[in-house]
Amino acid sequence: MNSSNKTVSQEAMQAEWLEVQAAQQNPAHFRPLYDRYFEPIFRFVFKRCADENLAGDICSQVFLKAMQKLGSYQYKGVPFSAWLYRIASNEVAQHFRNTQKNRVVSVEDHSISDLIDEIADDGDFEKARQQLLQTLNQLKPKDLTLIELRFFEGRPFKEIADILEITESNAKVKTYRILEKMKKIMKI
């Protein structure tokens, strides 16, 4: 089963729901879900803390919380992974609140280029690149999360909507508005 960067079929979600229910009855049956999602969740956390050991600790917390709350999980037509990503996002945020450090945002060169393509007209590329990080630094955490999920992690809008518990159209409109805001800040 694909766990990120692709939308999940209805059949796959329903089959996974049966696995979740088995785990609700007996936590030992959570193992297949753990094996499936450990690496994607670890990578998600690592990109937000840039420390392997810390990512390992937070990842363990994520799965512990998931297993503790599994009884209240109900299938609502959304992939199980979206629920795990939400827990992971909350755990990362809590860590940075507790340590009062700045949250890490991992960016690749190609992601920067993709983002600049969205907001800069031809001829402004270099100027935009220089201003981009400063502009990103001015975004609110929720807005930055959208940019991160869409441009730095390449997730489809459907998956982003599932993770953030909003509609797909809402995810698109919000992303569009953030890009417009960035354009204004960068005066492109």
Next chain:
Amino acid sequence: MKKDIYNFKINQPQPSSDDIAKHKNFDALLRQLEETSAPAEIPPALEQKPRLMWLRYAAAAAAVLLLVIVGRELLQGENTMTEEDYFASQPFINPPLENLAPIFISKTINANQGGVYEYENGSKLMIPSAAFVSKKGAIVEGNVDIKFREMHDYVDFFLSGIPMTYDSAGTRYILESAGMVEIYAEQNGERLQMQEGKEIQVELISYVDMPRLNVSPKYNIYKLNASTRNWEYRAVDKIQVVDNLESAAFQNEELNQLNASFKTSIQKIESLENNEIQNLEASVPLPIAPTPSQRAQSDQLSFDIDISDNASAAVRALGEKYNSIIWHISPNSPEINPNALDVEWESMDLKPLNESDYELTLINGSITEKVIVTPALSGEDYAQAMKTYREQMNDYQAAVADRESKLKASRDAIIAKFEAQKVTAKKQYNSKIEKWRTANQDDPVVNQMVRRKIINRFVADGFGVWNCDRPIRPDDLQIAGKFVSDKAAKNLNDVAYLVNKNRNTIVRIYAKDGAKVRFDQKSDNLMWMVTKDNQIAIFRPESFKEIEK
């Protein structure tokens, strides 16, 4: 320069899958789960299938329920039991499939303290302290398990086995529900009761259709009485619409532009309002609050200064008024150079900085040392100064009250004026939205406009089932029918469930020959039966459409 709030890492090397695998340890996680104090929330032990999927997929393989219309009159058959008698002979709450009943969420609370408890979809229970008593009437202390479940759609209602009809004045009404909850509490497995006079405040999040986009729907609160086998009206449902149309992000650019334009007009109005209020307040200056005198502390580093005639008028006035005045180092002062204490200063200058602090400049030739000091008094001087302060404080408070009374009427008038402008802007916005909807009735975005999130607010003065409903009359078209299956007829059961999908209602029908089936021709209707071998037999919406009056 603006402070960085994020720590950007460019081209950060990612760990390999092997590196990540070193952090995996499911067995350790299982042990940790067992050791943690918070128990995992585990639903009832029997296997549960996803309810909607089950109904959908079981239907595909199950029998087709056929409703053979036998005319408007009752068919006189061997079975003379009425529907009323039949259901009276059955358990009042009768889940058709025990394994799939909606599950309870359990939270452990401290009964001595109570608290506010939020559930995953945002619903809340506000539980007062000391709210529970045992069967013997003793107040319960310590940990208590609160069990809470929500039911929202006809599938939930069906699986719960709770009847969704309401008898009043000889008429059986169908309950159109905005959401239903069941609440109870246990301690060590023993059911508890609510203490007399205590109430749980409930905020139930649900979604309802609001065909009149800006008119909040009206529902009532009913409590299920299992003894009388009926619902009891309790109160009006206090509904708050959570998602306003003007804040929504639609899949339609025209609507989004309408919203953006409305938001801009409100922002303009608010900006003008703020400006006018600020101008009003500036027109009557705020009195200055007096500052209390400081009592001299013997353990504080201080200066005893002879105030000369060259000092400023304010300082001279202080010196003349208070003989005992000394000068403490103010908390706002920079650090004193320790060497300054060894210097014999030739002169000094003392000038006020604000209501409480003064700048003391110690001078010896070209060497100066600046310290911020604050005057401190003792004895009679302090008592006198505090008396003066209290008098000044009274005057100040009177001046503030006087200013407020002068401003209030004008401020209220400004607020009312701009509130009227906002109301007008909202009316214009509502009108444009309504025009758009009328012109685009078939656009799927209309569903997004109509389906709205609400909070149902009510108080529960006892445990049990509470429902947010409005009773509706049975539908107009009535037929008498005979239930048969396209497969073995002997598998059919006694009860069929008739659903109006548009109104989210469900009614149980005693499925004997000649049973009365009343439905709204204009709605999407669905009927099913759980057969004796736990299959679903369905009478589909399209089959209802084919029934002619």
